[in-house]
Amino acid sequence: MTVKTASTPERLVDVMARDIQAGVFTPGTWLKQIDLENRYGATRMDVRRALDQLALKRLVRHVPNRGYHVHALDGRQANDIRDVRIILETAAAENMVGNVNDADLDDLRRLAARFDELILTGTILEQYDANIAFHVRLLKLCSNQELVNIVMELRGRGPSAPATQWKTRARIEQSGREHFMMIDALAARDAVALRRVLAAHIRQSGLEEASVIQPLERKSG
Amino acid sequence: MTVKTASTPERLVDVMARDIQAGVFTPGTWLKQIDLENRYGATRMDVRRALDQLALKRLVRHVPNRGYHVHALDGRQANDIRDVRIILETAAAENMVGNVNDADLDDLRRLAARFDELILTGTILEQYDANIAFHVRLLKLCSNQELVNIVMELRGRGPSAPATQWKTRARIEQSGREHFMMIDALAARDAVALRRVLAAHIRQSGLEEASVIQPLERKSG
DNA sequence: GGTTCAATAATTGGCGCCAAAATGTTTGCA
DNA sequence: TGCAAACATTTTGGCGCCAATTATTGAACC
Numbered sequence: 001m002t003v004k005t006a007s008t009p010e011r012l013v014d015v016m017a018r019d020i021q022a023g024v025f026t027p028g029t030w031l032k033q034i035d036l037e038n039r040y041g042a043t044r045m046d047v048r049r050a051l052d053q054l055a056l057k058r059l060v061r062h063v064p065n066r067g068y069h070v071h072a073l074d075g076r077q078a079n080d081i082r083d084v085r086i087i088l089e090t091a092a093a094e095n096m097v098g099n100v101n102d103a104d105l106d107d108l109r110r111l112a113a114r115f116d117e118l119i120l121t122g123t124i125l126e127q128y129d130a131n132i133a134f135h136v137r138l139l140k141l142c143s144n145q146e147l148v149n150i151v152m153e154l155r156g157r158g159p160s161a162p163a164t165q166w167k168t169r170a171r172i173e174q175s176g177r178e179h180f181m182m183i184d185a186l187a188a189r190d191a192v193a194l195r196r197v198l199a200a201h202i203r204q205s206g207l208e209e210a211s212v213i214q215p216l217e218r219k220s221g
Numbered sequence: 222m223t224v225k226t227a228s229t230p231e232r233l234v235d236v237m238a239r240d241i242q243a244g245v246f247t248p249g250t251w252l253k254q255i256d257l258e259n260r261y262g263a264t265r266m267d268v269r270r271a272l273d274q275l276a277l278k279r280l281v282r283h284v285p286n287r288g289y290h291v292h293a294l295d296g297r298q299a300n301d302i303r304d305v306r307i308i309l310e311t312a313a314a315e316n317m318v319g320n321v322n323d324a325d326l327d328d329l330r331r332l333a334a335r336f337d338e339l340i341l342t343g344t345i346l347e348q349y350d351a352n353i354a355f356h357v358r359l360l361k362l363c364s365n366q367e368l369v370n371i372v373m374e375l376r377g378r379g380p381s382a383p384a385t386q387w388k389t390r391a392r393i394e395q396s397g398r399e400h401f402m403m404i405d406a407l408a409a410r411d412a413v414a415l416r417r418v419l420a421a422h423i424r425q426s427g428l429e430e431a432s433v434i435q436p437l438e439r440k441s442g
Numbered sequence: 443g444g445t446t447c448a449a450t451a452a453t454t455g456g457c458g459c460c461a462a463a464a465t466g467t468t469t470g471c472a
Numbered sequence: 473t474g475c476a477a478a479c480a481t482t483t484t485g486g487c488g489c490c491a492a493t494t495a496t497t498g499a500a501c502c
Contacts, residue, residue: 032483045456048485049273056274065463065484080367087312087368088305146301147308150371254454266486269455286454286493444502451496457489465482472475 012042012050020059020070021156022128027072031060058157073159081158085202088151090195096141097191105187107137112179119172127172134179141186175201233263233271241280241291242377243349248293252281279378294380302379306423309372311416317362318412326408328358333400340393348393355400362407392425 016036019025036047051068054060061071073081111134118127135155139148178201185194237257240246257268272289275281282292294302332355339348356376360369399422406415 034483043457049270052270053274053277056277066465067484077367080365083365084309084368084371088308091308091312144301144304146298146375147305150305154367253452255452264487287495288454446501447499449496449498452494454491454493456491459487459489461484461486463482463484465480467478467480469478470476472473 012040012046013053015040016050016054017057017059017156020054022125025070027070030067030069032067057153073157078159081154082202085151085154085158086199088147088154089198089202092139092142092144092147092151093194093198094191095143096138097186097189097194099141099143100186100189104137104141105183108134108179108183108186111137112176112183115179116176119169119176131175138182171204175204233261233267234274236261237271237275238278238280238377241275243346246291248291251288251290253288278374294378299380302375303423306372306375306379307420309368309375310419310423313360313363313365313368313372314415314419315412316364317359318407318410318415320362320364321407321410325358325362326404329355329400329404329407332358333397333404336400337397340390340397352396359403396422396425 025031031051033044033047033051036042036051037044040047042050051060051062055062055068058073059071060068062068111130115127115130115134118130122130132155136152139151142148178197181197182194182201185191185197246252252272254265254268254272257263257272258265261268263271272281272283276283276289279294280292281289283289332351336348336351336355339351343351353376357373360372363369399418402418403415403422406412406418
């Protein structure tokens with residue numbers, strides 16, 4: 001009863017990470033190794049290796065002699081991750097504006113349009129994938145590959161699961177609009193505008209709440 | 222013939238990572254599993270697990286059926302990592318200035334003084350540890366724990382190995398001075414100055430070359 | 443004498459089994 | 473009937489062995 005087969009065992013971590021992020025396993029769920037090897041058609045050793053790596057990525061938590069369970073990050077961690085993403089992605093904005101060309105813009109318009117289509121017609125998972133595709137393409141404009149890798153990892157760890165992220169139809173439609181606002185800012189080579197849209201998009205709040213560079217929160221007492 | 226024993230298998234990755242960063246294994250060296258289990262007194266399974274996690278951290282590279290070898294990052298990666306560190310640590314400067322208190326400053330002065338002592342009397346590894354201790358204490362001033370974690374990881378991955386980092390006595394002495402400059406900036410609650418010193422410290426170059434916020438490099442043609 | 447090919451030795455990597463621990467269930471007792 | 477203790481089942485986790493692949497050595501041939 002294998003739902004998804006990972007062609008290479010190397011990619012099992014990615015498939016599992018995607019399932020966790022997409023909300024297939026809800027936070028707190030205990031991930032039994034037998035279930036996982038059935039579901040993914042993998043050997044026990046591969047499952048254990050993947051679990052270890054997911055624990056290193058903080059996506060799951062390991063309790064000795066009890067197993068692995070999906071890690072639900074508390075509000076503080078979610079806040080911290082979101083702030084780091086804003087720092088990095090807004091820092092990359094200037095670089096992206098400097099690197100973008102017409103072919104990039106065409107690609108991005110196509111991917112943004114596809115996301116908008118799927119708002120109406122697609123499943124949650126399809127929307128998730130289309131959103132990722134857009135953002136990966138966007139990040140590729142940044143010439144700092146390490147920054148891209150870190151942002152991608154944070155995106156996976158943060159509360160970006162569709163289940164928790166796109167709570168309302170209004171919110172997901174707003175995300176679609178923001179995609180086009182990013183493209184417009186890129187086309188205009190307007191780094192400041194791009195930073196504003198990015199920060200707002202990451203905050204998942206209206207533009208009016210977003211400032212370009214916002215100091216981190218103080219230590220909570 | 223176990224050189225270092227890892228009390229808990231959980232920490233084997235950390236010990237190995239530290240050895241790689243400290244230059245015990247030079248880049249390119251093939252890490253034979255048998256040698257590793259002898260050196261660290263670990264089982265083969267633990268060694269393999271640690272190797273996998275180090276590969277995930279990009280500290281070693283895996284070649285199927287040939288083994289793992291220490292990964293030497295090219296100049297571009299080193300650049301990218303350094304730039305990300307500058308972005309994150311300078312972004313944290315304001316937060317650190319806002320959080321610091323007198324007890325923190327005392328700790329930092331003590332650790333900075335210890336580093337300076339070890340410049341004269343200590344081994345390279347002792348200097349390495351003292352330097353890490355100072356920077357860990359400094360980073361603890363930042364209330365964003367995720368940012369701290371990422372910076373620590375980058376610090377491990379970057380070209381921060383003593384062998385490559387502190388090429389000259391002049392350079393390591395300059396590092397010691399910069400530690401105190403950071404403390405002075407913190408004591409004065411001067412975030413701008415702290416950013417300048419941090420950026421220069423990470424760049425390992427004189428202050429005159431460092432700007433507060435420097436745009437990332439363009440895509441190289 | 444140099445090159446190629448084959449046999450040997452060494453190393454990696456996967457697979458499975460079995461012990462230890464924990465959870466859930468049943469049974470006995472007050 | 474409620475609680476507690478012992479048993480059975482499930483699940484994790486470690487350990488070792490053996491096959492597959494690669495490096496190395498030696499020999500034969502050109």
